[in-house]
Amino acid sequence: MVNHALWIGSYAKKEEPGIYEVLVDTEAETLTVKSRFSGVENPSFLAEADGYLYAASESMDGKGALLRIESDNLVLKGTADSGEMAPCHIWAEDTYAWTANYGGSVTKYERKGETLEKTAFSKHEGKNGPNEKRQDAPHVHSVNPFPDGRHLLVCDLGTDTLAVYDKHTLEIVKKVSAAPGSGPRMSLFHPKQPIVYVMNELDSTVSVYKVGEGGTITHLDTLAGLPAGYSGEHTGADLQLSPDQQFLYATIRGWDGLAVFDTDPNGSLSTPRHVKLDGKTPRSFYALTNKPFLVIAFQDSNELCLYKTEQNGLPVFTGQRVSITAPVCVIKKGEN
Structure with missing residues (x-):
């Protein structure tokens, strides 16, 4: 029974798959890559809000990206310059999003219709x-x-x-x-x-x-x-x-x-x-709600792995892994 759908962000060239939809079946204890989406360079971190997926495009000419979530697709609607190199984390709510930029700043964006605009910037x-x-x-x-x-x-x-x-x-x-x-x-x-x-x-x-x-x-x-x-x-x-x-x-x-x-x-x-753990370079991960499982992204062994947590809280590897190139972000689909 598939009861969790996840978005995975990764490091990838613009023309390569960088965002993945992954399904978790907790009864069969399996992971399945349902869809792969390209069009955004290094969509390392993701955030969902109000039917849209936002991506931090972690590149030298950093951008925030806006994608509309459709039933079986993601549609890239546009990007906005962050004003700084390497946006490496993003959070969103309602029609707003914010990126943390590794170059040393924070950028605020606003979705206006289906376009994304930078509306504020703070340099450290x-x-x-x-x-x-x-x-x-x-x-x-x-x-x-x-x-x-x-x-x-x-x-x-x-x-x-x-x-x-x-x-x-x-x-x-x-x-x-x-x-x-x-x-x-x-x-x-x-x-x-x-x-x-x-x-x-x-x-x-x-x-x-x-x-x-x-x-x-x-x-x-x-x-x-x-x-x-x-x-x-x-x-x-x-x-x-x-x-x-x-x-x-x-x-x-x-x-x-x-x-x-x-x-x-x-x-x-x-x-x-x-x-x-059973992979190389663990990054972001997700603790499934109401089910004793962790899904962990391993950047340098290029995989997503499923762990089952025991009553004492310690995770045990289920043996279930799927190949994803340089995954770094795991968030729940449908969860703002």
Whole structure:
């Protein structure tokens, strides 16, 4: 019984398939690639809103792309310049979308009819990080909405900064400094508690912040994601909660594994358990709602893999994988 349809974003040339629709059958425990779509260069991250799919075109002349979702097709309606290189994350709601641009900025877009227009832009400044190779300049990596509906949380890997924006004006309301050299990458708001988790790329840690009024966030804790004694290369990638919020999962590249944190009802985290994964360079992933499965994108082994989670929260590989070139994003189809 097919009960989940997913959008997959990847790195691909414009003329090559870059966006995929993948079906999950949780009874048969299978993955199937239903459709492949070309037309957008490096559609690395995707967001769906109001019957449209938005893609961050992660290229040197970065763009946001607008695609209309039809019954068995995606139709590219247009693009808008981001004003910056390498948009690497996107979020959308109603007729608006926002990209985090690795070149060091945030762009806001508006869909007007079936065209996409850039309507606001904010450039970051500074060089605060101690990692000379990765923190030579601002590198904005993600943009996510606060539960209050008024603010955005923007992770800047290059300056070790969390910036809180007014969602519509793109004015920075406040900044919070992360640990030097941590490299904030991705954020995830708890759906029931005033908590936001941040995946720090450069030191592969997970930080916990308390969310307050007016877009305030206050650091509570930071936990190591890597197993004790690991000394190889590593970069933290993404975060997801289990549907019941009992577990927080974090993918870590280089080590190529998953840190599994138990969560207290108040949102605090335990020291993680660790699961070595069955692919190379895990990136984004999706925890299926109401079913104990994770779908994980492996960029460098060019595959999407299906894992079944046990009652203790630890995932076990089902053996089911499908080939997709350089997948990096997994989101639920039909979920804004």
